[in-house]
Amino acid sequence: MQCQWPNNHPSQVSEVSLSNLEEQELTQPLEANPVHFKTQFVGYMEMYSDADTVANYLNAHQRWFCRCAAPMKTEAIGDNGYILTVGRFGSFGYDVEPKLAVVLEPSLNGVYDMHSIPIPDEPYLGYEVDYHASMSIKEIPSRLASPGLEKAFKKQKQAQVPEIITKVEWNLAMDVAVKFPKFIHKLPFSVIQKTGDRLLTQIVRQISPRLTYKVQEDFHKGEDLPVPTKNSRHLDKVDESSLEQAA
Template sequence: MQANSAEHCTIEQTPTVLGATSDLIDGTSLMEEQLAPTTDANCFHGSFSSCMEMYADTKTVADYLDGHRAWFPRCARPMKVEAIGDTGYALTIGRFGSFGYEVEPRIGLNLLPQDHGIYRIETISVPGYQPVGYDVDFQAALQLIETDPTNSDFSPLITRVEWELDLKVLIQFPRFIQALPKSLVQSTGDRLLNQIVRQVSRRLTHKVQQDFHQTIGIPFPRRR
C-alpha cells in the first residue's frame, strides 16, 4: 500500500522491480496457436517499501487491522475478493498485458495475525484453482510505529503503518514473445510489475485510510 495523502510516503524499490496499470493491454490479440506457452518461464522480482499514516494510537489501528474481515473486502474493490478460511482471501487483481499477451492473475493471500506488532501477508493456494502460465510469490510485512504529530488538528497521536513487500512473478510467455530479445522482455515485465504495484498500493492505501478514519469517527486529512 502506498500513502497518497498527508503523509507523502512513496514506494521505494530495487532497480529491477515491477508495477501495475489495470487493464493495460498493448497490442492486438493473436491467433490461439501463437498463445501456446513455452516450457521456459521468465522470473520478475521486486522489493518494495512504503508507509501510510493513521491519525490514532497504535492500539486503535491494531484493533482495526485485526478486523480485516470487515475492511479488506470493501477496501479492495473493484478487485474481486473471496474469503478462504478465517484469514485468507482469493484476490482477482485485473487484466494486465503487453505485446498483445494478457493475463488476469488470481492469487491467494493469507493475512496472518500480528506477532509482536508485526503483521505478515503470505501467498496461499486458492482451493479449486490452478494458475495457468504464471505463479506468484507474495511476502509482505507491516509494522506499526506510533509518533507525535508536529501539527495536527485531528489526533494527538499518529501511527505509521510501515510495510515491505518481496514479490516474485513467474510467467510462461507464448512462443512469439520468447522470440523477442530477452532484455526487452525483462525490462517490459519489470516496468509492468512496477506499474501494477504502484497502482494497486496507491488505490488500496487511500481506501484503507478513508475507511479507518470513518470507522473511528476522525476526519480524513486532505492532501496538502
C-alpha cells in the same frame, strides 16, 4: 482496471515483427522455463489514533479488506485468506488476468505478515506469484506527523488534536514467474524482461496507493476522525542497485 504492456519499448529490434507474432495462435504450448519478473517497495501511512485502536481495526480485516480492495474482485478463503483478481494485462497478443491468493497472518509483537499461497482448487494458470509483505505499527508524537494534521482536524471542526498518532510502515516484494507461449520467446529476452518488470511495478503503483487511501478513509470515518491528507501516505520503489549494495 485495464492496463496494457507498453508496446513501444525503445530496445525492441527490427528483426522481430510484433504483428507477425500476434497473428500466431495463442494455444501453442508454453515454454518449460518461466521468466521471472520482480519488484520491491517500501511505504507508510499515518492513522490519527493510538496504536491499540489501529491494531484492533487491522486485526478485524474480515470487516474491511474486501470493501477496501475494490474494484479488484475478492473472495474470502478461510479465516485469514483472500483470492484477488487484479485485472487484465497483456501485450504482444498475449493477455492474462492475474489472480493470487494471500493470507494475512495475525500480528506478532505488532508486526503483520502477508504472503501468497497456492490458489485452492485452481489449475495451473501459466504463472506463479510469490508475494510477501511485512507491516509494523508504532506510535509517534503528532508533532512528527506529515504536514496537514492540524488543518485536517480544524476542517472537521475538531479542536482537539491528538498528542500521538500511529505510523504504519511496510515493505513488500513480488516475484512473478510466467510461462509464455513459444512465440513470445522470439522477442529479445531483454525486451520481455524490462517490459514485465515495468508492468509489475506499474501494477503495484496503481493498486497500493488506492488501497492505502481506502483503508485510511474507512478507519478514520469509522472513528469519526478527519481523513489524513495525501502526504500522510507514501510509497517508494526499492531500486535493485540499492539492494545489491546492501547485500
